[in-house]
Amino acid sequence: MSPRGTTAATALLTPVVVAAVIVGGALTAPASAEHESLPGGRRVTDYTVRPGDTATELAVRFHAWTAELIAHNHLGPGAGLTVGERIEIPVVTAAVDDHRAERRTPAGAGQQAGHTEEVAYPSxxxxxxxxxxxxxxxxxxxxxxxxxxxxxxxxxxxxxxxxxxxxxxxxxxxxxxxxxxxxxxxxxxxxxxxxxxxxxxxxxxxxxxxxxxxxxxxxxxxxxxxxxxxxxxxxxxxxxxxxxxxxxxxxxxxxxx
The missing domain is CATH 1.10.530.10 (Lysozyme)
Incomplete structure (x- = not known):
């Protein structure tokens, strides 16, 4: 990332771990999690790991910090996931709200045409x-x-x-x-x-x-x-x-x- 001005910002943006999915027996219980350790503005979403899932991809998909996802579920330094494992994803609610808002035309745009328009992000x-x-x-x-x-x-x-x-x-x-x-x-x-x-x-x-x-x-x-x-x-x-x-x-x- 481009230079960060504060230690706090660096702490939030801890590295994304490239995790390998470990194919094994399905686990029925969610990984141990520490709700108290999560900062405010998080919504915990239950998820069952599928083939091909990684901590990185799940964080991107659900608008979560990868480091928080890993720490919250105690995945360890390798961030290994097991197919069938139930984990909890600490979704950043502000990021979800911003994403939804930014996908729509700013207020006033398109009003003369009598409609609003969806703005798609590049693939x-x-x-x-x-x-x-x-x-x-x-x-x-x-x-x-x-x-x-x-x-x-x-x-x-x-x-x-x-x-x-x-x-x-x-x-x-x-x-x-x-x-x-x-x-x-x-x-x-x-x-x-x-x-x-x-x-x-x-x-x-x-x-x-x-x-x-x-x-x-x-x-x-x-x-x-x-x-x-x-x-x-x-x-x-x-x-x-x-x-x-x-x-x-x-x-x-x-x-x-």
């Missing part, structure tokens, strides 16, 4: 194509940019973090303003083309400003200044490992999660 395939195209133009490894976007938002444009990071590349408006200096035009990060341009350009800039792939990715998540001052935090190292694991899966022709 994952469209997001993927935009990332690959922009990465090639910028000289950035497309698989790396795709891995970052999957880690951040599952190739979805509707995600808005509690820190204000936007879209498929989870970039802050201030980061878009910074990247305008490199692309030579205005960037509106709520638009797919500009969101991708911001994130991919940032990856390019960080590659030139760091000495390793780990620090490049760590700076995307933790912030370049923080990495230079403090090195990689533990959660940042987890983030880097997850992104590289996703990249390797993509390079092998496998799904990202």
């Amino acid at each position: 994952r395939q469209r997001v993927r194509r935009a990332i690959v195209r922009t990465s090639r133009l910028q000289g950035v490894d497309p698989q790396l940019a795709l891995a970052v976007s999957w880690q951040e938002a599952g190739w979805r444009m509707h995600h808005v973090s509690s820190a204000g990071a936007l879209g498929a590349m989870q970039v802050l408006p201030s980061t878009a303003e910074w990247m305008e200096l490199y692309v030579g035009r205005d960037l509106a990060p709520r638009r797919l083309r500009d969101n991708v341009a911001t994130g991919v350009t940032l990856l390019h800039v960080l590659a030139e400003g760091t000495v390793s792939r780990a620090r490049q990715l760590g700076s995307y998540y933790q912030g370049l200044g923080a990495v230079r001052r403090h090195g990689l935090y533990d959660d940042t190292r987890d983030y880097v490992d997850n992104v590289l694991a996703i990249k390797h899966r993509l390079e092998a022709g496998q799904p990202p999660a």
Whole structure:
């Protein structure tokens, strides 16, 4: 993710874990959960794990934080899921409400025509194509940019973090303003083309400003200044490992999660 300004924001945006589904005997009881540990604004939804499910995908689908889903269900560092297992998903109600509201035309739009209009977000395939195209133009490894976007938002444009990071590349408006200096035009990060341009350009800039792939990715998540001052935090190292694991899966022709 683009640089975060506060420790609290970083704590909320702990890494997405690429979880493998462990096929085994069905469990009838839900995983042990700690309702007291959840912050406000969460609605717990019961779910039975299906083949192909991962913690990442479920969090994206249900508008939940992956780290909260993993911690709430005590899935452990591997975040392994078992087909038939019953888990509880702590849905972020504000994200659901925002998603529903943003899919409709703002107040006043279309009134002259006497109707309102649904606004559809771009599909994952469209997001993927935009990332690959922009990465090639910028000289950035497309698989790396795709891995970052999957880690951040599952190739979805509707995600808005509690820190204000936007879209498929989870970039802050201030980061878009910074990247305008490199692309030579205005960037509106709520638009797919500009969101991708911001994130991919940032990856390019960080590659030139760091000495390793780990620090490049760590700076995307933790912030370049923080990495230079403090090195990689533990959660940042987890983030880097997850992104590289996703990249390797993509390079092998496998799904990202």
